[in-house]
Amino acid sequence: MGGTRLRGHVAGAIAVVCAAAFAVATAPAQPARAVPAAGCGVLADGASATAQAAVEAACAQIGVWYTWGGGHGAVPGETLGYYDGHDPASRNDGSREGFDCSGLVRYAYYRATGRDILDGTASDDHRSPLGVARFSAGQGTAPLLPGDLLFWQSGGYVHHVAMYLGAGRMVEAYESGTRVRATPVRLNDGYAGAVRLAGSPGNPTPPPADGGAVFQTWGTDVRTHTAPSTGAPAVDRFAGPTQVGVVCQEHAQRVTAGGYTNDAWSKLSDGSWMTNIYLKGPAWLVGVPDCGGTPPPGGAGTRFDTWGTDVRTHAAPSVDAPARDLFPRPTRVSVVCQEHAQRVTAGGYTNDAWSKLSDGSWMTNIYLRGPAWLAGVPTC
DSSP states (O other): OOOBOOOTTSOSOOBOOSOOOOOOOOOOOOOBOOOOTTSOSOOBSOOOHHHHHHHHHHHTTTTOEEOTTTTOSSSSSOEEOOOOSSOGGGGGGGGOEEEOHHHHHHHHHHHHHSSOOOOSOHHHHHTOTTEEEEEOGGGTTTTOOTTOEEEEEETTEEEEEEEEEETTEEEEOOSTTOBOEEEEOOOOTTEEEEEEEOOOOOOOOOOOTTOSEEEEBOSSSEEEESSSSTTSOEEEEESSOOEEEEEEEEEEEEEEETTEEEEEEEEETTSOEEEGGGBSSOSSOTTOOBOSSSOOTTOOOEEEEBOSSSEEEESSSSTTSOEEEEESSOOEEEEEEEEEEEEEEETTEEEEEEEEETTSOEEEGGGBSSOSSOTTOOBO
16 A cells, blocks of 8 residues: 655656545535445535545446556556565556556546546645645544545555545555455544545646647746756746656756756657656656667667556566566667566566666566567676
């Protein structure tokens, strides 16, 4: 149920922890409704139409697998998860499509509002500026309405989120090895209170008309430039978070901003450039090709194209090793060497060859275009 959400300035994998928050309406609580057959639905009056729609969307996922990192693709919805590095029950997450706790509520409110407004960690969204009402753990469930987001913490860190249904019940994606479920609210085990966020119905924001992989920006007064340098002339200014289309990326000027440092820049679909610091995602965006301006860190290696979606790299040549990166779509990587290691079956193929990439991570040769043992690549 844990992990760390990364922005364009945080090192590590896109391992998204249980995140999110928001619900709406402020009318006084009314008597509970009859519990639906599955025990999941809007179980009290008083919530707004948006909050009720979010509840219904979440309840429609009852029975879907919990999978660590699931639900955090470019568009909200079920995705393959991946091994969290320590929980044995998580070893199957890489072969299961589903949601983690934040992925579930992200999807529910995306369906309710038409906008992706919960793309962050539980900790991020617990502090969301969209909050219109906050409730302490000591208040229990009495002031809550369906659609409110419930949070749990450990050691002062918020790590889990669920959605309130009314009548003392909630819906959640709980942990690896379980499925999305409706259950009584747990007012112990680190319960940290609830948040009700403002939200309104709407249509999904369309991707940029001129193409590119769609990413969300964050921050205010973010500028794009004619070249990958803050010294280059400014092209545009984003007063607040927005969607952009990213064509490619490269290593260029090292920038420190917003408390982070990164030398990766993305070329947008309008030809301008912006530092990856202000793009939600890892420091080097997964699934986005190199523009060719500089080789990736760790040496050039031999370039190969990947295939498939949601392909992961690992810290060692084994699917059980911690995930290092995620390629949501085909991309180009640099291979330094290869070796025989864990035998893997995926995508209809079986192979024991693994390639070490120029960033030090490993991926099975199954997802590299070429023979099972890559020609011209030395043995590690």
